[in-house]
Amino acid sequence: MGAGGMICRRCGNGMKVLKNKTIYTGSGKIENGYIRYSERISEVGEMRGFVPRADDEITEIAGNCVIPGFIDVHSHGGYGYDSMDASPEEIDRMVRLMSAKEGITSYFCTTMTQTYDRIEQAMENIRKAAERNPVIQGIHLEGPFISVNYKGAQDPSYIKTPDEKVLAHWNEISGGRIRIVTYAPEEASEEFENWCLSNRIVPSAGHSNATYDELCASRARHVTHLYNAQRGLNHREPGVTGYGLLTDGVNTELICDGIHIRPQMIALAHKVKGSGGIELITDSMRAKGMPEGKSELGGQTVYVKDGTARLEDGTIAGSVLTYINAFRNIMKFTGVGLEDAVKMSSVNQAREFGLTQKGEIKAGRDADFVILDEAYELKGTISMGELVAEE
Numbered sequence: 001m002g003a004g005g006m007i008c009r010r011c012g013n014g015m016k017v018l019k020n021k022t023i024y025t026g027s028g029k030i031e032n033g034y035i036r037y038s039e040r041i042s043e044v045g046e047m048r049g050f051v052p053r054a055d056d057e058i059t060e061i062a063g064n065c066v067i068p069g070f071i072d073v074h075s076h077g078g079y080g081y082d083s084m085d086a087s088p089e090e091i092d093r094m095v096r097l098m099s100a101k102e103g104i105t106s107y108f109c110t111t112m113t114q115t116y117d118r119i120e121q122a123m124e125n126i127r128k129a130a131e132r133n134p135v136i137q138g139i140h141l142e143g144p145f146i147s148v149n150y151k152g153a154q155d156p157s158y159i160k161t162p163d164e165k166v167l168a169h170w171n172e173i174s175g176g177r178i179r180i181v182t183y184a185p186e187e188a189s190e191e192f193e194n195w196c197l198s199n200r201i202v203p204s205a206g207h208s209n210a211t212y213d214e215l216c217a218s219r220a221r222h223v224t225h226l227y228n229a230q231r232g233l234n235h236r237e238p239g240v241t242g243y244g245l246l247t248d249g250v251n252t253e254l255i256c257d258g259i260h261i262r263p264q265m266i267a268l269a270h271k272v273k274g275s276g277g278i279e280l281i282t283d284s285m286r287a288k289g290m291p292e293g294k295s296e297l298g299g300q301t302v303y304v305k306d307g308t309a310r311l312e313d314g315t316i317a318g319s320v321l322t323y324i325n326a327f328r329n330i331m332k333f334t335g336v337g338l339e340d341a342v343k344m345s346s347v348n349q350a351r352e353f354g355l356t357q358k359g360e361i362k363a364g365r366d367a368d369f370v371i372l373d374e375a376y377e378l379k380g381t382i383s384m385g386e387l388v389a390e391e
Helices: 088-102 116-132 164-173 190-198 212-216 239-246 263-273 323-334 338-352
Strands: 006-009 016-024 029-037 041-046 057-061 065-068 070-075 104-110 136-142 178-183 202-205 251-255 278-281 293-297 300-305 308-311 369-372 378-383
Touching: 016 338, 065 338, 070 088, 070 136, 070 278, 070 323, 070 338, 088 104, 088 116, 088 323, 088 378, 104 116, 104 378, 116 136, 116 164, 164 178, 164 190, 190 202, 202 239, 212 239, 239 263, 251 263, 251 338, 263 278, 263 323, 278 323, 278 338, 323 338
Parallel strands: 016 057, 016 065, 070 104, 104 136, 136 178, 178 202, 251 278
Antiparallel strands: 006 057, 016 029, 029 041, 065 369, 293 300, 300 308, 369 378
């Protein structure tokens, strides 16, 4: 018996097979199905169409439900590590723990507002980690191009005006891995936004004091952690939150821990945006998975108590949310079922960021999926065809 309750019966060097599972593919549901896979998925279908092969390796994992692996596009760290100061080896270990413990099979290492030198070092370390761990699919640059008015848990002394030349330099160091940049559109030039879009980087309004009109004139196509650290919704000024809720084609992130956002406001966002416009994130920090107490985020002291991380002045600072809990919470807070939750945890992220091998259980896609039991507890994570075991 291995991690996650996994038993593998080897019959040769053929494909692995998961059998007799309820499969939520990302585009539909198979009540009693199978998946034949190696690094990529070879076949998906109903059991009545399953033809056994002599060299099949039958993989049995406790839990009847299979869904696409989770995609977290906004997370700073966890399990004692942070992408801003961890070595390549530590980033690799951190992401492996997230896969095993949370079901994450695609991950964007997220940075913080800090000195240019520290951001450059983070770009290099993330690049080296990504070269050894394919779960790392990109980088989310959160700051330093933000507004001091909505700095949140970011250090204001390092905030800078958006600069496409600096961004291009960092992107080069990262090996072209920056996929999204959180910025204050009211501080940015048209050249900055155009450079992002021409280099496949999504411009995301966040930590911003922009008005609704300023945002409509911008090229922001995403809103970072909706409701949090941004000009909020007002009856005469919709602000960043209103822009995210009301603008078609703009995807919004939600931190579904019940702390950053009251559950009723999560329900409101879903009612307005629908499952197709929301992406679940953790925005987690190094304290995730660690004992409560004193921690650190972006060079600032953080205190974790009762599942909430705060700076000394009381400002909420990142989260200790696991992705599997975010997945369960979105169903609890909105009343949606698994199919809708899968859209918000995998499908939407893969579509927006061009992760064409991810986000769906389909022949030809990477074999990235999560196995759940009837209570939606995580029983196993398969990433690129391999069961990810806790170290």
